[in-house]
Amino acid sequence: MSKRILNIVTCAYRATLEEQDDPILWLTHSMRAAKAPVDVLLLSNAVCYLVRDQDASGLTLGGWSQSHPPRLVDDAAALADGGASVFYNAADARTRGIDPADVVDAAIPIETEALPELLSRYDLILNW
């Protein structure tokens, strides 16, 4: 039986313009494509990835224009559509002024007190 894995993402927007992805959301997608049952927990600034209406289009440098800007909300939602559970710390969202109505429907809010129980559901926790 495969190990149940939880990928925890804390950093946000670290090099997402250059990589055109969040490296850990991308890795999660790739791990799931390799049949690993991986879920995601977004903490700290990474909760911002779930806010609708983010638009990183239009980046230009010299004569170069970005053809595939990162679409982090879509990537997080796609993980959920593909069967992953995408959790986020509700307190971290509130601290950052993020209203629950701003967050994509597929994401699951978790209060801080509930984090230990959530972590206990997984065989392996990868804290990126």
Add this chain to the structure above:
Amino acid sequence: MTTGKTFTFALMDPPFETARSTTALRLIDATLRRGHHVNVFAYEGAVYLPFALQQAHANAAHGRSAEEEDHPLPRRWIADLMAAAAAAGVKLDWVNCGLCVDERGARESIEGVRRGGPPDFVSFIEASDNTLVVPTRD
């Protein structure tokens, strides 16, 4: 048309690790577009920004070929900025700190990048109207 002003930027971060390197290059682009000359002192990991061996790749997670993905490569950005500067009659003078290059094995840079050191940074500062350090952070 050039304003005749010169600005120096000192960079420290390598490519693909922080948002600062992208913002710094955007700032350099904006400075050149304003008609100013630009000096860059690339220090520490920033010597990898113009590394000639950076290579684009496909993105299987999004189903894109290497060509479709058009993955950003800072070496291409910098080459583009150099070309744009030349076309506009302004100067982009990029110096990689030589000791930083040596310890990292980052010797293969794109054309137009020159090897230097702290004395070049001092010369840049003295010849510039203003200088900005884009520092690295934990």
Add this chain to the structure above:
Amino acid sequence: MLIASRDPFTAKDTESFYALAAKLAARGHPVTLFLVQNGVLPARGGAAAELLTGLAESGVRVLAEDFSLRERGIGADRLARGVESAPLERVVDALAGGARTLWT
């Protein structure tokens, strides 16, 4: 000009940087705090937004880079009171104007 590329939620010294801006303004220096990258996050709202509003009320000009705001889904109608959206070119203007410019 003080350029804040990090946010107070994760970088402890960001508030010290804000305090520096306030102290400079209190001594009569014209000061701009320019928020870029995750530095714009507190402009969305919440307790940290009050830090920015407080700075604006104490005479610091608080600007948030427009691309960074859009990248993070922070609309102009959601900016903390006293924070203005501005293009990255404002940094070039500050340098050209001879401003001492610090980035953290």
